[in-house]
Amino acid sequence: MTDAPRHRVVIIGGGFGGLYTAKALGGAAVDVTLIDKRNFHLFQPLLYQVATGGLSAGDISSPIRAILSRYRNVKVLMDEVITIDPQAKRVTLQNGELEYDTLIVATGVSHHYFGNDDWAAIAPGLKTVEDALEMRRRIFLAFEAAEKETDPEKRRAWLTFVVVGGGPTGVELAGALAELAYSTLKSDFRSINTSEARILLLEGMDRVLPPYPPDLSAAAADSLERLGVTVQTKTLVTKIADDVVTTKQGDAIEEIPARTILWAAGVKASAMGKVLADRAQAELDRVGRVMVAPDLSLPTHPDIFVVGDLAHYAHQGDKPLPGVAPVAMQQGSYVAKLIKARLAGKSIDPFRYRDYGSLAVIGRNAAVVDLKALRLTGLPAWLIWVFIHIYFLIEFDNKLLVMIQWGINYFTRKRGARLITGEEGDPAIAAAALPQKEMANV
Amino acid sequence: MTDAPRHRVVIIGGGFGGLYTAKALGGAAVDVTLIDKRNFHLFQPLLYQVATGGLSAGDISSPIRAILSRYRNVKVLMDEVITIDPQAKRVTLQNGELEYDTLIVATGVSHHYFGNDDWAAIAPGLKTVEDALEMRRRIFLAFEAAEKETDPEKRRAWLTFVVVGGGPTGVELAGALAELAYSTLKSDFRSINTSEARILLLEGMDRVLPPYPPDLSAAAADSLERLGVTVQTKTLVTKIADDVVTTKQGDAIEEIPARTILWAAGVKASAMGKVLADRAQAELDRVGRVMVAPDLSLPTHPDIFVVGDLAHYAHQGDKPLPGVAPVAMQQGSYVAKLIKARLAGKSIDPFRYRDYGSLAVIGRNAAVVDLKALRLTGLPAWLIWVFIHIYFLIEFDNKLLVMIQWGINYFTRKRGARLITGEEGDPAIAAAALPQKEMANV
Numbered sequence: 001m002t003d004a005p006r007h008r009v010v011i012i013g014g015g016f017g018g019l020y021t022a023k024a025l026g027g028a029a030v031d032v033t034l035i036d037k038r039n040f041h042l043f044q045p046l047l048y049q050v051a052t053g054g055l056s057a058g059d060i061s062s063p064i065r066a067i068l069s070r071y072r073n074v075k076v077l078m079d080e081v082i083t084i085d086p087q088a089k090r091v092t093l094q095n096g097e098l099e100y101d102t103l104i105v106a107t108g109v110s111h112h113y114f115g116n117d118d119w120a121a122i123a124p125g126l127k128t129v130e131d132a133l134e135m136r137r138r139i140f141l142a143f144e145a146a147e148k149e150t151d152p153e154k155r156r157a158w159l160t161f162v163v164v165g166g167g168p169t170g171v172e173l174a175g176a177l178a179e180l181a182y183s184t185l186k187s188d189f190r191s192i193n194t195s196e197a198r199i200l201l202l203e204g205m206d207r208v209l210p211p212y213p214p215d216l217s218a219a220a221a222d223s224l225e226r227l228g229v230t231v232q233t234k235t236l237v238t239k240i241a242d243d244v245v246t247t248k249q250g251d252a253i254e255e256i257p258a259r260t261i262l263w264a265a266g267v268k269a270s271a272m273g274k275v276l277a278d279r280a281q282a283e284l285d286r287v288g289r290v291m292v293a294p295d296l297s298l299p300t301h302p303d304i305f306v307v308g309d310l311a312h313y314a315h316q317g318d319k320p321l322p323g324v325a326p327v328a329m330q331q332g333s334y335v336a337k338l339i340k341a342r343l344a345g346k347s348i349d350p351f352r353y354r355d356y357g358s359l360a361v362i363g364r365n366a367a368v369v370d371l372k373a374l375r376l377t378g379l380p381a382w383l384i385w386v387f388i389h390i391y392f393l394i395e396f397d398n399k400l401l402v403m404i405q406w407g408i409n410y411f412t413r414k415r416g417a418r419l420i421t422g423e424e425g426d427p428a429i430a431a432a433a434l435p436q437k438e439m440a441n442v
Numbered sequence: 443m444t445d446a447p448r449h450r451v452v453i454i455g456g457g458f459g460g461l462y463t464a465k466a467l468g469g470a471a472v473d474v475t476l477i478d479k480r481n482f483h484l485f486q487p488l489l490y491q492v493a494t495g496g497l498s499a500g501d502i503s504s505p506i507r508a509i510l511s512r513y514r515n516v517k518v519l520m521d522e523v524i525t526i527d528p529q530a531k532r533v534t535l536q537n538g539e540l541e542y543d544t545l546i547v548a549t550g551v552s553h554h555y556f557g558n559d560d561w562a563a564i565a566p567g568l569k570t571v572e573d574a575l576e577m578r579r580r581i582f583l584a585f586e587a588a589e590k591e592t593d594p595e596k597r598r599a600w601l602t603f604v605v606v607g608g609g610p611t612g613v614e615l616a617g618a619l620a621e622l623a624y625s626t627l628k629s630d631f632r633s634i635n636t637s638e639a640r641i642l643l644l645e646g647m648d649r650v651l652p653p654y655p656p657d658l659s660a661a662a663a664d665s666l667e668r669l670g671v672t673v674q675t676k677t678l679v680t681k682i683a684d685d686v687v688t689t690k691q692g693d694a695i696e697e698i699p700a701r702t703i704l705w706a707a708g709v710k711a712s713a714m715g716k717v718l719a720d721r722a723q724a725e726l727d728r729v730g731r732v733m734v735a736p737d738l739s740l741p742t743h744p745d746i747f748v749v750g751d752l753a754h755y756a757h758q759g760d761k762p763l764p765g766v767a768p769v770a771m772q773q774g775s776y777v778a779k780l781i782k783a784r785l786a787g788k789s790i791d792p793f794r795y796r797d798y799g800s801l802a803v804i805g806r807n808a809a810v811v812d813l814k815a816l817r818l819t820g821l822p823a824w825l826i827w828v829f830i831h832i833y834f835l836i837e838f839d840n841k842l843l844v845m846i847q848w849g850i851n852y853f854t855r856k857r858g859a860r861l862i863t864g865e866e867g868d869p870a871i872a873a874a875a876l877p878q879k880e881m882a883n884v
Binding site: 059147148 | 480481482497498499500501503505507508511512517518519520521537538571572575582586589590627629630631632859860861862863
C-alpha cells in the first residue's frame, strides 16, 4: 500500500444509474462523491401511485445518505452542477468546485411538450415528487369542484380526466384513475356520482404500450376498457387551452372539455446533456440524450461516462435501449466494474443489457408482463408486477410497509393518501388550472 | 313519519371537535353538513413526527369524506366560511351559502407570536401539514448546509436548533431532534459530526410542561437532558432576527446564533372567533377564544355551539379546559347528544370533561404520563404514550401501518421520510431563512 492519492470518482445524479454506480464502488479503493440537488432517491416507477393517493411520497423515497451511509469511501453532496471542465477535470457546483479522475453523469430526463411549453402549466407531467403532488391536488380538487358545481356541462368538464400518452405511465395513471372514480370514491360524495367520471387515454400510435408486443398492447387496451377507461389510439393532441383538449384522429377534429389533463407523453434529456455537448463535444440525439460508446463513455472523453435515461446506447438491437430502471441499474454496475478493471490495468467487454422483460400495471388484478419466454396478462401478470416492484424497493426501509399498504389498499379499495396540499404551489400553474373566482380558497 | 323538513346541522371544521360531532350525529334524523377548507382530517398530536422525518403526512391524515362516508345523512363540503348571519341562520361560503338550524363552530387555533408577526417567517410553527413539511425542509437542509460549510462559526449556527416553547409540542420536537442528530444521522455525513449539533429548548415559565404536575416536569427535563437537549427555563425570547435568537433569563441577555428556529409557543384563536364576536355578540378571551355557556352554546345564541380548541370553557376547575384532542372529542360527542335531546324535547346536564390524564413523549423510551391515579416516566410511560396514540388513530386505515413504521423506526433508529421538498414554498419564508446567495439551488 502506498499513500498515493486515490482515484476520485464523481457521480452526478442519485437516480437508479448514479446510485447503482456508487453502491458498486462502495468499499473499492476509490474516493466517490455523489452529487444530487435533492436529498432523496425516488422510486419513479411508483410515482403514479402518489399522484393518485395510493401511497405517500415518503413511501417511495429514501434518503440518499441513508442508502450509502455504510460505504465510508462514498460522500454525498446536496448541490447542483452548473458546468464541467473536461480539460481541468473539474465540476463547478452552485457552492464550490470538485475535481475528478472519472466522471459519471446520470441526470436522467424530464418531460417534454413537443415545442408547446405553454401546455406545461395546464397539463403537468410526472417526473418529480412535486409533479406527483400537483397531479394529486388537481385530481382530488376536480372531484371536490364537481361536487359543488350545479351547471351540468361544467360539472362534466370537472369529471373528465384526459391522460395524454399511452406508454406505461399513461396506462398506469388511467387505470388508477378508473379505480379511484369507479370504486374508491363511489360512496364519498352526495351530489355527484363519481361513476359518471370519464377517463380518456390518448395515444398517437396505433396501440397503447407501443414498445410491447402487439398482443400485450391489445390485452392492456382490453383491461383498460373493462376498467372503464376510453382508449383512443392514433389520436394526436393539437391544442390544450381554456380547459379544452383538441384532438385529431385521422381527419376528425374533436374538442374535449376537461379540467384535469395529465401529461404522460414525450421526454427530453436533462440539462447536463447540453453541458456535455458544449463542453465535452458529446453528440446528442433528437431529444438531447447523449450518444455513448459501447462502454458507456463519451467517444471524445473516455474518463466521462453517461448512464441511465440520459444515455443513448445504440450498440445493441436496432433501437436505443429504453429509459427504464433496469437499464440504468445495469449500466451503473457496469461502469463501476469498468473503473475497477481500468485501475487494475485490465479491460472488460462492452456493456450489454440483459433484458428480463417488461411490465406495466393497469389496475387491480390487471397488468401485462412480457418476460420473453413468458407473456402474461390479468391477475398472474399483476401479481408478478407487484412482486417485482416491491422487490426492487430493496433500497427502502419501508419495503415491507409499502407491501402492507398495498395489501390494505387492495382489499379495502381505499386510498388514504389523498391530501390536497400546497394550494399556493406554483402560482402560474394554480392560476391556469383553477381560476381565482371559482376555486381560490377551497 | 312526516315529510317535514329535517333539522339542519352545519359543522365548520373537520378537526377532532367537528369530526366527533358529525360522527355522533351519523344516522340521526338530522341533515348534517361538515365544511372544511381542507379535504383531510389531520392527527395533529403526531405532526412533530412529520416535521422530523419519522412519518409521512399521509400517515397521519385521513380523507374527511372517507371517515364520514358511511353516514348517509352527513354531507362534506370543501369550502371556506366567510361569515355567518345568526339572524337569518345562514353561513356564507366562498362558493355559496348554507342555512342551518344548529351551527357548530370547531375551527381551532393557530400559532401566535405575541405581537411579533415578523418572527413567523424565521421561526415557523406547527399546526398544518405545510408547517410540518416546512420544518422538515429546514431541519434537513440545515444538516446539508453544515456539511458544506467550511467556516466553523457558520457551521455551528447551522448545527444549532432552537425550539421556543416547552409545552408538549416543544418537548416532543426537541426530543425528536436529539434522536435525529445524535442517533439517526450519525453515520450519514462525512465532513460534520452530527453529535456536535446543539439543541436548545427555551421555556418562559420555571419548568417544561407547565400544565403537568411538577415532578413530571422534572422527569421530562431530566429525560431531555439525558437525550442531549439543553433545557433553559425562565427564559424569554426577546428578538429573532439575522439568524440570531436573543434571550433574556433574569437579567442575563444572550445572543444565540442559530439557523433553525422552531416555534412551539403561543396559540391564538382562528378567524371564526372574531366572526362570532362581530356577528353573534360572542365574548372572546385574551387570545381570541370564544367564551361558551356550560352546554358549549353561545350565551347569546343557543343554536350556535363552539367546540374544541376555539372554545374557552370556564365552568370546570379553576382554569379553562386545555386545548387537547380529548377535550375536543368529548365536546363534539356532547353537542351531538344535546342536539338529539333537544329535538326529542329533553334536556341534558351541562358538559363535563372527563380527564383521563395527560401524556407527552420525549423520545425513544422516554415519556411522561399523568393518569391521575398513576404517574409514570421513562419506558413504561413511553409504551403507554405509543399505545394511546396508535389507538386514537382509530379513524385511520393506516393505524396498523403507522404502528409498524414506528416499530421499524424504533428498532432501526431510522427516519425514512426525510425528503426536502417544496423548495419554492412561501418565497418570503424561503428567502428569510435561506439567503439566495448561499442556498438557492441546493
